[in-house]
Amino acid sequence: MQRGLDPERAWRSAYNGGGPWWNAGASHMNDAYRAAFFVQLGLLSLIELHRHLNVPAEPPYTDPYVRWCGRGKP
Numbered sequence: 001m002q003r004g005l006d007p008e009r010a011w012r013s014a015y016n017g018g019g020p021w022w023n024a025g026a027s028h029m030n031d032a033y034r035a036a037f038f039v040q041l042g043l044l045s046l047i048e049l050h051r052h053l054n055v056p057a058e059p060p061y062t063d064p065y066v067r068w069c070g071r072g073k074p
Contacts (some may be wrong), residue, residue, distance in 0.1 A: 034048035 005013065005028060013028040016055065023029055 005032050 001008075009028060013023070013026070016023070016026075018026065038045070
């Protein structure tokens, strides 16, 4: 097949009864359209954008007892 799926898997994927939203997250779509394909088209990765914009302001507490014993700042 054109996108790298064998013909039987492509047929099962096309006629699986799932709608477009279900198929968008299915493994056959991830195998047929890798992330690099969308990068080549110039599209942004929403996951990478979310990770970039949601960097924690300060590192989390590393001491396991800091929250329940009151030794750290809240």
